[in-house]
Amino acid sequence: MAAVAARELxxxxxxxxxxxxxxxxxxxxxxxHAPNLVLIYESGAVGAVPERLPVSIGDPALVTGSLMxxxxxxxxxxxxxxxxxxxxFLGGAQVDRYGNINTTMIGTYERPAVRLPGSGGAxxxxxxxxxxxxxxxxxxxxxxxxxxxxxxPGQRCGARSRRELGMPGAGPVKVITDKGVLEADAxxxxxxxxxxYPDVTADDLQAGVGWPLAxxxxxxxxxxxxxxELRVLREVLDPRKLYLKA
Amino acid sequence: MRDxxxxxxxxxxxxxxxxxxxxxxFAAGHEIIRQGRRDLTLARLTPDxxxxxxxxxxxxxxxxxxxxxxxxVGSLHAFRRAVERKSAGTLEIEEYSHFGMVARFSAxxxxxxxxxxxxxxxxxxxxxxxxxxxxxxxxxxxxxxxxPALNPDVTIVHAQRADRAGNTQMWGLVGVQxxxxxxxxxxxxxxxxxxxxxxxxxxxxxxxxPGFIVSAVVAEPWGAHPSYAQGxxxxxxxxxxxxxxxSRDADKLARYLDEFVYGVPDxxxxxxxxxxxxxxxxxxxxxxxxxxxxx
Numbered sequence: 001m002a003a004v005a006a007r008e009l010x011x012x013x014x015x016x017x018x019x020x021x022x023x024x025x026x027x028x029x030x031x032x033h034a035p036n037l038v039l040i041y042e043s044g045a046v047g048a049v050p051e052r053l054p055v056s057i058g059d060p061a062l063v064t065g066s067l068m069x070x071x072x073x074x075x076x077x078x079x080x081x082x083x084x085x086x087x088x089f090l091g092g093a094q095v096d097r098y099g100n101i102n103t104t105m106i107g108t109y110e111r112p113a114v115r116l117p118g119s120g121g122a123x124x125x126x127x128x129x130x131x132x133x134x135x136x137x138x139x140x141x142x143x144x145x146x147x148x149x150x151x152x153p154g155q156r157c158g159a160r161s162r163r164e165l166g167m168p169g170a171g172p173v174k175v176i177t178d179k180g181v182l183e184a185d186a187x188x189x190x191x192x193x194x195x196x197y198p199d200v201t202a203d204d205l206q207a208g209v210g211w212p213l214a215x216x217x218x219x220x221x222x223x224x225x226x227x228x229e230l231r232v233l234r235e236v237l238d239p240r241k242l243y244l245k246a
Numbered sequence: 247m248r249d250x251x252x253x254x255x256x257x258x259x260x261x262x263x264x265x266x267x268x269x270x271x272f273a274a275g276h277e278i279i280r281q282g283r284r285d286l287t288l289a290r291l292t293p294d295x296x297x298x299x300x301x302x303x304x305x306x307x308x309x310x311x312x313x314x315x316x317x318x319v320g321s322l323h324a325f326r327r328a329v330e331r332k333s334a335g336t337l338e339i340e341e342y343s344h345f346g347m348v349a350r351f352s353a354x355x356x357x358x359x360x361x362x363x364x365x366x367x368x369x370x371x372x373x374x375x376x377x378x379x380x381x382x383x384x385x386x387x388x389x390x391x392x393x394p395a396l397n398p399d400v401t402i403v404h405a406q407r408a409d410r411a412g413n414t415q416m417w418g419l420v421g422v423q424x425x426x427x428x429x430x431x432x433x434x435x436x437x438x439x440x441x442x443x444x445x446x447x448x449x450x451x452x453x454x455x456p457g458f459i460v461s462a463v464v465a466e467p468w469g470a471h472p473s474y475a476q477g478x479x480x481x482x483x484x485x486x487x488x489x490x491x492x493s494r495d496a497d498k499l500a501r502y503l504d505e506f507v508y509g510v511p512d513x514x515x516x517x518x519x520x521x522x523x524x525x526x527x528x529x530x531x532x533x534x535x536x537x538x539x540x541x
Contacts, residue, residue: 019318042344043266043419055483056317058267060476063418064532072266072291072422073352076345081364100368104341109374115329117315119343120292123369153368165367166389242318 002028002233002244003225005089005135005176014038015087016080016125017048019057020243021135022089024233027053031232040079042121044070053238076121080128083168088129090122090172094147095136097211098189099154099172101126102147109149119151126152127167134175138208145211155189180205181222185214195220247436247469247512250462251277254432258307259399260287262430263296265473266421267317267481271404271436272296273469273513279303280507289396291347291422295472295489298322299507301337302499308338310396312347316493319486323493333496341375346393351422353395354429362390401430403455404470406478408435409443412460415452418476424454432461438478440465448539466513471523479527 005025009015011034017026027050030037039048043058047067054062063069070078079085092101093116103122107113126132136142155162155171162171175182175191183194193205193215206213225233238244255261255278263271275296278286288297289310294317300306302324314325328337342350345365353361362381372378372391379392403423405416414435416423427433435455440463446453472482492502510516517523 043268044421045419054318055486056267056481058317058419060268060418060474060480060529063476069417069419071420071424072344072348073425076348076363080345104370112330115314115321115326117313117321118311118341119369119371120313121344123343123371124345124363124365127365127367150368150370157368160368162368166364167367168364 001135001176001178003229004181004222005133006032006229008133008174008176009034009037009087012036012038013086014040014084016040016042016085016089016129018089018091019054020091022091023054024237024243025089025135027237028229028232031236032228040075040085042072042075044072044075046070046079053242055242076124080124083128083130085125085129086131088125088132088169089135090126090132090152091135092122092151093142095134095143095175096147096154097145097191098156099134099175099184099191100147100150100157101134101152101154102149103151104149106148122152126154126171127169129169131170131173134172136175136177138177138179138205140208140210143209155184161189177205177208179208181220183216190214192216193219195222197222198224247273247277247464247466250434250464251281254400254434254461255281255283256399257283258285260289262289262398262401262426264290264401264421264423264426265404265470266291266419268419268421268473269404269416269423269470269475270294270296270473271402271469272471272473273466273516274402274404274434274436275300276507276513276516278305279503289398291344292317293322293325295322295486298324298489298493299503301325301328302493302496303503303507304335306337308340310340312342312344316486316489320490321493324496324499327496340377341371342378342393343371346378347396348422348425350393350396351425351429353393354397355425358395360392360394362392364390366391396429398426398430400432400434401426402434402436403427404436404475405454406437406475407439407441407445408437408463409441409446409457410463411443411457412455412463413443413446413453413457414455414460415446415449416454417452420454427455427459433459434462434464435460436464436466436469438467438469438475450539468517468523469513471527474527477529477532479523479529482523482527
C-alpha cells in the first residue's frame with residue numbers, strides 16, 4: 001500500500017503528510033522518484049527531512065533540518081486555506097461509497113459504541129487539498145455504504161456535489177487499499193474499482209466493500225513493489241516495522 | 247509551580263495547557279491534579295495523555311478539543327470511558343477540527359467575537375456542535391463558517407527559556423501557544439531554563455510571548471516529560487506506548503496517578519523516581535547558525 005501510494009506523488013509536489021502509512025509513502029517517494037517533494041506536517045514543519053521515522057506528527061525529527069517551522073495558524077490559513085497544498089492523505093475507520101470519511105465515532109454521537117479521536121486536521125484537508133488520497137485496508141465494516149458520521153467530506157454529501165457546496169479542492173480522487181485501487185467517478189462521484197493488485201480478483205475487492213462496487217471498463221494492474229521500493233521501506237524507513245506488517 | 251497553580255488556577259476555570267506534541271506541560275497538569283481542582287473546562291487541540299490523566303483524576307467537567315487520541319499509538323482510554331459512558335460522572339464535550347480550534351484562539355487573541363473560515367461544508371461537525379455557525383461575507387456574498395472566540399481563564403505554556411519577567415522564547419514546533427497566551431486572561435509560563443534578560447534581547451525574533459502578558463514564570467526542568475523540549479530532551483515514545491495499557495484499565499491508571507502524581511510532592515520528586523530519563527532521552531546537539539542583529 002505504501003509503495004502504491006508513493007507512486008501517486010509527483011516530484012516537486014507539496015504534500016500534507018499524515019502519520020503512519022502516508023508518512024512512509026511520502027518518504028519513500030522522496031527517496032525514489034520524487035526527491036523534491038515538499039513535506040508539510042500539520043504540526044508546522046515545512047520541507048521536513050526526517051532522519052528517523054516519526055512516531056507522531058509532532059516528532060522533533062521533523063523540525064531538525066526542515067526548511068521552515070511555522071505556527072499552526074499559518075499552517076491552516078497560509079498553506080491549506082490559501083490553496084498551496086497539492087496532495088492530502090487521509091485514512092479513517094470508515095470510508096463510504098462517495099469517499100466520505102468517519103474518524104469521529106461508531107454508533108450515535110451522544111452515546112457512541114466506539115469513540116474515535118475526531119477530525120484533527122482531516123476535515124479541512126478534505127475541503128482544501130487540491131486532491132486527496134485515501135489509504136485504508138479493505139473490510140466491509142470499514143467500507144460501509146454510508147459512514148456513521150461524516151468527519152471529512154467526500155465527493156457527495158446528500159446528493160450535493162463538492163462544487164455546489166463550495167469546496168475548493170477536488171476531494172478524494174483515489175482510495176488505495178490492500179487489494180486494489182478505487183477511483184472517484186467523475187460523473188457520479190462514486191468510488192469505483194479501477195485497478196487490482198496481482199493475484200486479486202474483482203470479487204475479492206467486492207467482498208471487502210459494503211456497497212455494489214461499480215468498475216471501470218478496463219481494470220488496471222498494479223505492479224508489485226520493486227526491489228528498490230521494498231529495500232527502502234524495510235531497511236531505511238521502517239526497520240523496526242512500526243507501520244509495515246508481514 | 248505550587249504557588250502559580252494555587253494562585254492562578256481556580257475551580258471552574260477554563261484551562262488551556264497547549265503544545266502540539268511538543269512542549270506539553272505535564273508538570274502543571276500534575277500539580278493541578280495534586281491540588282484537587284474541580285469542574286474545569288479543559289481546552290486544547292489534542293487532549294493528549296495529560297488531559298486523559300486530568301479527566302481520570304476528576305478535574306474536568308468539560309473538554310473542548312479537535313483530536314483526542316494517543317498519537318501513533320491509539321486511544322485515550324479515560325476520555326473514551328467518559329464519552330462512551332462507561333465510567334462514573336459525566337464529561338461534556340465540545341468538538342471542532344484543528345483549524346476550528348486554531349481559529350477560536352486567533353479570534354480570542356485578537357479580541358474578536360468569532361473567526362471566519364472556509365470549512366465544514368459537507369461535514370457533520372456543525373450538526374453536533376451548534377457553536378459552529380456561518381456568516382455571509384458582506385463583500386462577496388460567500389457563506390463562510392464561523393467559530394466563536396476562545397478566551398481561557400488561564401493558559402499554561404511550556405517553553406525552552408524565559409527571563410524573570412516572563413519574556414519567553416521557544417523553538418521547534420510552536421503550535422498555537424502564542425494565540426492561546428494572548429487570548430487568555432492569565433498566563434503561566436513554565437521553562438526549562440531561566441535566563442538573563444540579555445539572552446532574550448540577543449535574539450528577539452525568537453520571543454513568542456512578551457513578559458507583560460505573563461502572570462507567573464516557573465522554572466521546571468524536564469517539566470514537559472513525557473512530551474519533549476526540542477534541544478533539551480526527546481519525546482518519551484516508550485511511555486506514550488505504555489499509556490495504552492495503563493489507561494485501558496481504570497485501576498491501573500489510578501495506581502499510576504497514585505505513584506507518579508499524588509505520590510510525589512513536585513516535579514523533582516517525579517524525576518527522582520525515573521533516574522534513567524536523561525540517559526535515554528537527552529537531546530543531541532544541532533546548533534543553529536547565528537545571525538547578525540547589528541545596524
